[in-house]
Structures are given as structure tokens and as C-alpha cells.
Amino acid sequence: MIEMMLHISLILFIVAIAIVLYRIVRxxxxxxxxxxxxxxxxxxxxxxxxISILLKTRAFLEVILIIGILAFISTIALSKFIERGVIVEHKRDR
Structure with missing residues (x-):
């Protein structure tokens, strides 16, 4: 029963990713x-x-952590770029 629910949730995540990819492009x-x-x-x-639960492994936990960190940093960087036009500001004293 649980494996069937995990397979259904994986299919729904794939559908959600396809919809989000459409939103990114268009x-x-x-x-x-x-x-x-x-x-x-x-x-x-x-x-x-x-997928990690379905395969009964902990090997993907590091991948989850890295994707989470990269997603957070990219969101912050793109938000700053939209707001200010630059990501890293250099202050120059002259």
C-alpha cells in the first residue's frame, strides 16, 4: 500500500516539475x-x-542537501539581480 502511494506521489512530482518547467520557459x-x-x-x-525511500537507501540524502543549498542561493542571487541589477556590489571609496 505504501509503495503504491510512493509511486503515485512520484508521478505527481514529475507532473508538477513539467508544469513548473513550462512556467520557467513561458x-x-x-x-x-x-x-x-x-x-x-x-x-x-x-x-x-x-526515490530514496523507494530504493531503501540513504545515499541520496547528500544530493538532497546540495540541491536545497543551491536552490536557496540561486533564488537569493536572482532576486538581488532583479531588484538591483547586480548580484555583488563593490563599494569603492575615492
Missing amino acids: GPSMPDRVVAMDTLGVNLISGIAV
Whole structure:
């Protein structure tokens, strides 16, 4: 019963990832694309966690952690880029 629920949830995560990829490509604005990329990261993490449970292994936990960190950093960087036009500001005293 649990394996069937895990397979269904994995299929639903794949559908959600496909919808989010469509939003990234055809998004009406740049902030919508940033939110879609953040949602993509969350769905990837959830899908990998389900795969890890199905395969009864802990080998993917490091992958989940790295994807989570990269998704967070990319969301912050893209948000700063949209807001200010630069990601890293250099202050120069002259």
C-alpha cells in the first residue's frame, strides 16, 4: 500500500516539475520565473526523497542537501539581480 502511494506521489512530482518547467520557459515576467525555479528545487528535493525511500537507501540524502543549498542561493542571487541589477556590489571609496 505504501509503495503504491510512493509511486503515485512520484508521478505527481514529475507532473508538477513539467508544469513548473513550462512556467520557467513561458513565464510572463522574471519574478514568476524565479518563483518557478524555487518551486522546481522543492519538487526535485521531494522527488529525490521519494526515490530514496523507494530504493531503501540513504545515499541520496547528500544530493538532497546540495540541491536545497543551491536552490536557496540561486533564488537569493536572482532576486538581488532583479531588484538591483547586480548580484555583488563593490563599494569603492575615492
